[in-house]
Amino acid sequence: MSDLELQQRKVLNLFERVSQPFSPKPNITFEFPDFVSDWVFLQSPTDFSPKPGLVPPGSASTDGLNIPELDLVKTIPRGRLFSNFHPGHREAAYTLVKIFKDVPTVAGMLNLAAHPDVRDAVNEHIFVYALSAALIQRKDARSLRLPPIYEIFPGKFFETKVRSEAQTSVQQQKEPAIKQPIIIDKNFAATNRVVENRLSYFREDLGKLHNCFVYIVRKNHVVHFISQGINSHHWHWHLIFPVEATGEIINPPDRRGELFYYMHQQILARYDAERIANGLARVTSYHDWDEPIIEAYFPKLTNANGAIHWASRPAGLVLKDINIPDEGVELGIEFQIQNLELWRTRILHAIHKGSVVKANGEVVQLDETTGTNTLGELIEASQWSADKLFYGDLHNFGHIAVCYIHDPDRSHSENMGVMGDSVTAMRDPIFYRWHKFIDSLFQQFKATLNPYTAQQLTLEGITVNNVEVRRNASPNNPGLNPPKNLIITGWQESIVELDRGLDFSSLRPVQARVTHLQHEDFFYRIQVTNSTKTTQEIVFRIFLAPIADEAGRPFSFREQRLLMIELDKFVVRVTPGANRVKRKSDDSSVTIPFERTFRDLEAAAPATPLAPGGVPTDLPTDRMTNFCGCGWPDHFLVPRGAPNPGMPFTLFAMATSWEEDRVVNGEDTKKLCRNAASYCGVLDEKYPDKRPMGFPFDRPPDKMMTTLAKFVEKSPNMKTTEIRIQFEDRIIRRFPQQ
Ligand code: CUO
Numbered sequence: 059m060s061d062l063e064l065q066q067r068k069v070l071n072l073f074e075r076v077s078q079p080f081s082p083k084p085n086i087t088f089e090f091p092d093f094v095s096d097w098v099f100l101q102s103p104t105d106f107s108p109k110p111g112l113v114p115p116g117s118a119s120t121d122g123l124n125i126p127e128l129d130l131v132k133t134i135p136r137g138r139l140f141s142n143f144h145p146g147h148r149e150a151a152y153t154l155v156k157i158f159k160d161v162p163t164v165a166g167m168l169n170l171a172a173h174p175d176v177r178d179a180v181n182e183h184i185f186v187y188a189l190s191a192a193l194i195q196r197k198d199a200r201s202l203r204l205p206p207i208y209e210i211f212p213g214k215f216f217e218t219k220v221r222s223e224a225q226t227s228v229q230q231q232k233e234p235a236i237k238q239p240i241i242i243d244k245n246f247a248a249t250n251r252v253v254e255n256r257l258s259y260f261r262e263d264l265g266k267l268h269n270c271f272v273y274i275v276r277k278n279h280v281v282h283f284i285s286q287g288i289n290s291h292h293w294h295w296h297l298i299f300p301v302e303a304t305g306e307i308i309n310p311p312d313r314r315g316e317l318f319y320y321m322h323q324q325i326l327a328r329y330d331a332e333r334i335a336n337g338l339a340r341v342t343s344y345h346d347w348d349e350p351i352i353e354a355y356f357p358k359l360t361n362a363n364g365a366i367h368w369a370s371r372p373a374g375l376v377l378k379d380i381n382i383p384d385e386g387v388e389l390g391i392e393f394q395i396q397n398l399e400l401w402r403t404r405i406l407h408a409i410h411k412g413s414v415v416k417a418n419g420e421v422v423q424l425d426e427t428t429g430t431n432t433l434g435e436l437i438e439a440s441q442w443s444a445d446k447l448f449y450g451d452l453h454n455f456g457h458i459a460v461c462y463i464h465d466p467d468r469s470h471s472e473n474m475g476v477m478g479d480s481v482t483a484m485r486d487p488i489f490y491r492w493h494k495f496i497d498s499l500f501q502q503f504k505a506t507l508n509p510y511t512a513q514q515l516t517l518e519g520i521t522v523n524n525v526e527v528r529r530n531a532s533p534n535n536p537g538l539n540p541p542k543n544l545i546i547t548g549w550q551e552s553i554v555e556l557d558r559g560l561d562f563s564s565l566r567p568v569q570a571r572v573t574h575l576q577h578e579d580f581f582y583r584i585q586v587t588n589s590t591k592t593t594q595e596i597v598f599r600i601f602l603a604p605i606a607d608e609a610g611r612p613f614s615f616r617e618q619r620l621l622m623i624e625l626d627k628f629v630v631r632v633t634p635g636a637n638r639v640k641r642k643s644d645d646s647s648v649t650i651p652f653e654r655t656f657r658d659l660e661a662a663a664p665a666t667p668l669a670p671g672g673v674p675t676d677l678p679t680d681r682m683t684n685f686c687g688c689g690w691p692d693h694f695l696v697p698r699g700a701p702n703p704g705m706p707f708t709l710f711a712m713a714t715s716w717e718e719d720r721v722v723n724g725e726d727t728k729k730l731c732r733n734a735a736s737y738c739g740v741l742d743e744k745y746p747d748k749r750p751m752g753f754p755f756d757r758p759p760d761k762m763m764t765t766l767a768k769f770v771e772k773s774p775n776m777k778t779t780e781i782r783i784q785f786e787d788r789i790i791r792r793f794p795q796q
Contacts, residue, residue: 062201068168069202070656073210074558076182088172123175127153131180133389140183141478142296143457146389154188155304164199186210191297205656207290207481208264212559214481215264217358224556224568254353254487256336261485263288264572287691289484294688295321296480302441310442312744315434319500320751321737322493327623329490331697334608335705343498344491347395350374353487357476369464369475377459378466393455401450409503417445426507433503456492509760517713517775519590525711525777527580543781547698548790550576558656576693576790584639584711588632595716600626605706615766619755624648624736629716643695648736650689689734699783706782713775719748
């Protein structure tokens with residue numbers, strides 16, 4: 059086994075059954091490095107008894123580990139829920155990230171992670187968060203892959219009864235039993251009498267594709283590539299863009315605050331499209347905090363051993379001041395709803411004055427280049443907020459206030475609700491209403507900017523003559539050409555393996571079958587004329603938006619621009635004269651196509667190091683380069699649409715100049731985690747587009763532009779087409795497009 063394979067197996071081993079005491083696998087030895095003994099200078103709180111696979115270094119004491127900062131990490135005990143919106147929880151988690159990152163080598167870090175004073179003593183959610191963050195952030199760990207979060211913590215994705223069904227199935231069946239997956243009801247959180255439950259396929263999406271993307275990676279090794287779900291994406295996004303500096307990350311990732319705005323704005327646009335498709339009104343902002351929350355949410359989730367549940371929120375609760383004492387079981391937190399109101403007022407004041415004031419009195423203008431980013435850091439609020447004391451912690455404390463709304467002083471000893479954890483927050487309807495309020499602050503800022511000028515919107519010499527979507531003929535009906543401008547969606551069933559995240563072991567895989575949305579693959583065909591005399595590199599920006607609301611009333615352009623969903627952004631060369639551009643849907647710049655499971659990672663542990671920049675040297679296609687985990691799930695690239703004859707959407711394409719928009723990064727254009735750059739940026743690099751995120755729809759247009767058609771007719775480099783998305787309430791199969 060190569061060093062790299064060994065390290066990959068150690069990562070998987072460490073993430074397996076994290077709520078249970080650590081058990082090294084046969085053939086894997088974690089040898090505590092010598093530096094551990096340097097840190098042992100006090101009695102350890104943990105009784106360390108060596109066990110097979112855990113080997114202390116020759117001369118080191120076996121008394122245990124005492125890194126002073128570990129005391130801070132352990133302020134959140136094992137078995138408790140973890141909130142990355144809670145400043146105390148974050149501090150504990152980031153402290154462990156730093157401890158991991160400070161270990162000189164990856165091998166040393168993994169060995170340290172296995173130490174009983176870490177793996178078995180630290181809160182399991184914090185352990186997973188910190189080791190994942192360290193593995194992503196360490197440049198020397200880029201060859202290693204993280205298993206999917208839903209396999210590490212199935213309790214955050216599947217209802218409680220799935221665990222007991224799994225246990226029963228393990229007890230009843232003897233090896234070699236036929237695998238009988240547990241069926242997950244896609245509407246498990248509520249009945250169809252709850253109208254909001256029409257959207258549960260979106261909010262509670264896990265999403266896996268087990269059958270459609272199968273590539274032979276290496277001789278004798280077949281790997282299933284699995285699309286992550288919406289909730290996994292959200293977890294990865296917050297993992298990659300932490301609220302505070304961790305370790306040597308002193309400066310925030312490029313345009314971090316703007317990405318906070320844009321990624322969440324796009325979630326809202328996508329959610330609204332799903333709501334309209336289901337006959338519901340667009341999501342409303344939750345800004346009147348005296349108003350009862352009418353949407354209830356009962357998550358039915360528990361941790362691995364079923365002992366701790368995420369709290370429910372019945373309809374009609376009102377936000378209360380939060381006053382949670384530090385009871386020794388988790389860190390306390392105290393703030394008042396009037397703090398949120400004060401911070402909102404100060405932020406709005408800054409927006410309308412056009413500037414924020416730093417703690418040292420320096421005035422920072424909210425200009426059109428950096429204003430959104432400055433506001434993003436301020437509103438979220440991150441360490442890079444201009445003045446966290448003055449502008450507060452609005453967004454994060456909103457999550458906290460809602461997640462403790464049912465027991466705001468914990469006098470009933472209840473746990474938090476799902477809004478407290480970035481893995482689970484998107485399950486709750488109130489997430490979207492809270493973020494609609496957050497987005498409204500950004501939109502108020504955008505409204506202070508001048509509309510884009512004709513010069514900013516046009517591209518001399520380039521005319522987009524037509525844009526359309528097409529599908530290839532089905533392999534079953536090769537002679538039948540599908541109609542153009544029609545996208546088909548439906549359901550797909552996929553298999554999820556649960557056993558690595560349960561609190562009991564099984565000799566065979568414990569599987570569950572989930573049903574999730576899927577779309578047939580399609581491609582864009584764009585006809586573009588280059589009337590200049592030279593070849594041009596142009597950026598195509600592709601968006602999609604519903605045409606009318608749930609009652610069939612057509613949207614004005616001011617409404618529709620907020621519903622624009624970015625589908626893709628890519629660069630092409632166009633020669634003088636007429637050009638035809640084809641682009642496949644699964645190459646989208648917003649999605650990642652797959653994620654690899656524990657089992658796949660074990661079967662195909664990397665045998666060779668990655669080339670500089672993280673590109674596997676022996677994989678057949680550049681689509682394999684994405685393992686970072688952040689990216690919108692491919693199976694949700696387009697909204698569900700409506701049954702026959704489908705739901706009408708506007709497809710929009712715009713060409714801009716790559717010469718003007720490009721951002722000069724390093725020479726290596728195949729950097730890790732580039733595939734989903736639109737919502738996730740590029741790891742270690744600048745955001746690869748100079749234009750504001752969401753351009754050209756991020757600002758209100760000139761008031762004369764009352765319809766999208768008027769906006770487009772002034773710019774030959776833009777084109778729209780009406781398409782339909784037709785939902786078929788059946789299991790569909792995807793087939794690759796050539
Ligand atoms: Cu992603 Cu509020 O920021 O959940």
